[in-house]
Amino acid sequence: MARLALVTAKEITRQKLFYAIALVALVLIGVGVLFGTSALYDPKRFVYDAGQASMYLFGCFTAILFGASMVPKELERGSAYLLLAKPLSRSGFVAGKFFGLLLVGVLLVFGLLIPFALVYGLVYQGTLNAAFFLGAMIDVGKLGVLGSLALALGTFSTPTLSVMLTVFVWLIATGLEAAATSARFIEIGWMRAVVPALYRTLPNFGIVAADLETVLILGVPCPVWLLSLLYLSLWSTVFVLLACIAFERRNLVR
Amino acid sequence: MRAELEAIRVAKLWVGFRVGFWGKRFFALQEVNLGLEKGKTYALIGPNGAGKSTLIRAMLGFLKPTKGTLAILGGSPKEAVLSGKIGYTPENPGLYPHLKGLETLMLAGSLLKLGKITARTQAMRLIERLGLLGHETREVKGYSKGMQQRLALGFSLMGTPELLIWDEPMSGLDPVGRGVVRNLMAELKSEGRTLVFSTHIIPDIEETCDAIVLIDKGKKISEFSPKAFLDESTRGYILKGLGQLAPNGLGADVRVLEAQEGGWALEVPKGSLGETINRLTQTGGAIETLEPIRPSLEELLVDRFLNHG
Numbered sequence: 036m037a038r039l040a041l042v043t044a045k046e047i048t049r050q051k052l053f054y055a056i057a058l059v060a061l062v063l064i065g066v067g068v069l070f071g072t073s074a075l076y077d078p079k080r081f082v083y084d085a086g087q088a089s090m091y092l093f094g095c096f097t098a099i100l101f102g103a104s105m106v107p108k109e110l111e112r113g114s115a116y117l118l119l120a121k122p123l124s125r126s127g128f129v130a131g132k133f134f135g136l137l138l139v140g141v142l143l144v145f146g147l148l149i150p151f152a153l154v155y156g157l158v159y160q161g162t163l164n165a166a167f168f169l170g171a172m173i174d175v176g177k178l179g180v181l182g183s184l185a186l187a188l189g190t191f192s193t194p195t196l197s198v199m200l201t202v203f204v205w206l207i208a209t210g211l212e213a214a215a216t217s218a219r220f221i222e223i224g225w226m227r228a229v230v231p232a233l234y235r236t237l238p239n240f241g242i243v244a245a246d247l248e249t250v251l252i253l254g255v256p257c258p259v260w261l262l263s264l265l266y267l268s269l270w271s272t273v274f275v276l277l278a279c280i281a282f283e284r285r286n287l288v289r
Numbered sequence: 290m291r292a293e294l295e296a297i298r299v300a301k302l303w304v305g306f307r308v309g310f311w312g313k314r315f316f317a318l319q320e321v322n323l324g325l326e327k328g329k330t331y332a333l334i335g336p337n338g339a340g341k342s343t344l345i346r347a348m349l350g351f352l353k354p355t356k357g358t359l360a361i362l363g364g365s366p367k368e369a370v371l372s373g374k375i376g377y378t379p380e381n382p383g384l385y386p387h388l389k390g391l392e393t394l395m396l397a398g399s400l401l402k403l404g405k406i407t408a409r410t411q412a413m414r415l416i417e418r419l420g421l422l423g424h425e426t427r428e429v430k431g432y433s434k435g436m437q438q439r440l441a442l443g444f445s446l447m448g449t450p451e452l453l454i455w456d457e458p459m460s461g462l463d464p465v466g467r468g469v470v471r472n473l474m475a476e477l478k479s480e481g482r483t484l485v486f487s488t489h490i491i492p493d494i495e496e497t498c499d500a501i502v503l504i505d506k507g508k509k510i511s512e513f514s515p516k517a518f519l520d521e522s523t524r525g526y527i528l529k530g531l532g533q534l535a536p537n538g539l540g541a542d543v544r545v546l547e548a549q550e551g552g553w554a555l556e557v558p559k560g561s562l563g564e565t566i567n568r569l570t571q572t573g574g575a576i577e578t579l580e581p582i583r584p585s586l587e588e589l590l591v592d593r594f595l596n597h598g
Binding site for chain 1: 351
């Protein structure tokens with residue numbers, strides 16, 4: 036499985052799309068620096084907003100785009116058949132793919148963290164500490180959730196549909212905390228009931244109060260950080276398990 | 290056939306899918322029965338869409354039977370695959386384009402949990418056997434289709450599996466590549482391994498196969514030995530030889546095609562071959578060649594497909 040994860044990571048990192056995403060993310064960090072230099076006050080704010088956004092957004096894009104097409108592409112090309120005819124279970128195949136995707140996410144997020152931290156720390160004299168690392172880990176956790184969901188949907192549907200559904204869940208996951216807080220103000224009765232139900236059944240990125248920004252600014256305590264990471268890992272596990280079940284049950288037809 | 294001698298046992302197998310917008314059920318295989326012996330080479334022959342690939346995928350557990358049973362090496366397809374006793378090559382090689390030739394085979398080695406040294410040794414031996422030596426450090430995307438096909442065959446051979454299932458192994462191969470694969474098949478046969486493959490290239494199976502399984506419209510039409518099939522279809526023989534021919538000593542049904550000084554050619558009906566050879570030997574004629582008069586295997590198979598209804 037480890038070998039398959041490495042092959043998957045290598046395969047993703049050999050695609051032009053991956054470098055296009057990384058380049059746009061770097062440009063976004065550069066834009067933050069550019070705006071920071073012309074800011075009237077708190078230029079550091081621009082830098083870490085841009086840095087955080089580029090790591091989080093493009094990390095998630097990578098996870099969704101590659102996660103959704105991973106299994107359909109392997110079936111289309113035929114490599115899945117080649118591998119699954121060897122002593123590799125379908126669940127092992129899915130898990131290998133997920134860990135490969137996660138590895139790419141780690142590479143991208145930490146690859147972007149380096150220029151971001153350098154600009155933030157060296158150019159803007161911001162404080163460089165472990166919080167950078169901890170915050171980035173939470174971003175990796177989030178992209179793990181989205182990547183595993185896209186992967187799970189990709190085991191039984193088309194890449195386009197998987198991307199659309201995952202983005203939909205991503206939007207809900209991001210806005211769910213705010214929606215749940217204000218649910219009592221919703222006038223439509225059924226929606227007032229649906230929002231708390233979604234709050235309890237879908238991943239909620241709002242309760243993960245340990246992203247890079249909050250870690251950096253507020254200095255989120257370690258237990259909160261650990262719980263957040265655990266929460267995201269649990270959701271990833273759930274989606275990977277669903278992917279395994281769906282892939283084990285289906286007929287492999289090209 | 291005794292169970293321990295059986296590589297594959299397919300009994301009343303039906304495989305169906307839901308197709309189209311309304312999910313109409315379509316049966317790609319219908320009531321297929323098959324018993325394939327260990328250590329033999331079998332070719333699955335049939336027109337496009339006949340169900341050959343479906344049967345192969347069912348044998349590997351990629352498709353679940355709708356009805357019927359399937360036993361591979363005495364167990365379920367899943368058990369057989371997970372035991373590492375099967376080697377499979379799909380119709381399209383499906384290799385990872387960015388991996389090098391050697392890395393590709395090493396990936397198979399790691400899935401089979403072979404040690405790194407064992408995997409490398411096996412991989413290099415296969416690379417040599419498949420005529421890919423010198424290309425092992427090149428990325429697969431730079432390989433020709435034929436080379437990719439041969440590497441995919443190498444992938445299936447890693448771990449020395451006892452049953453090999455190949456889907457169209459000859460497709461995309463040039464004559465040299467086909468020769469390599471034909472030799473490989475002969476070697477595998479001499480090693481006592483079971484080989485099941487689908488193909489459209491009939492001349493290649495004449496020498497290598499113990500049996501041909503004809504499939505059409507999801508059903509098995511027949512199963513037979515190509516040698517026996519060809520023998521059955523032989524009408525007579527063309528005998529060519531040297532020396533003086535004594536036409537009076539030959540049977541009435543033997544036709545002289547050519548009789549020159551020092552060489553001759555005869556058309557001998559199937560039933561008179563033994564007698565004719567005896568007579569020729571007695572009169573001092575030296576037989577140089579003996580060619581059967583019969584349609585090619587391809588013509589015979591086409592005829593059988595057209596006539597089965």
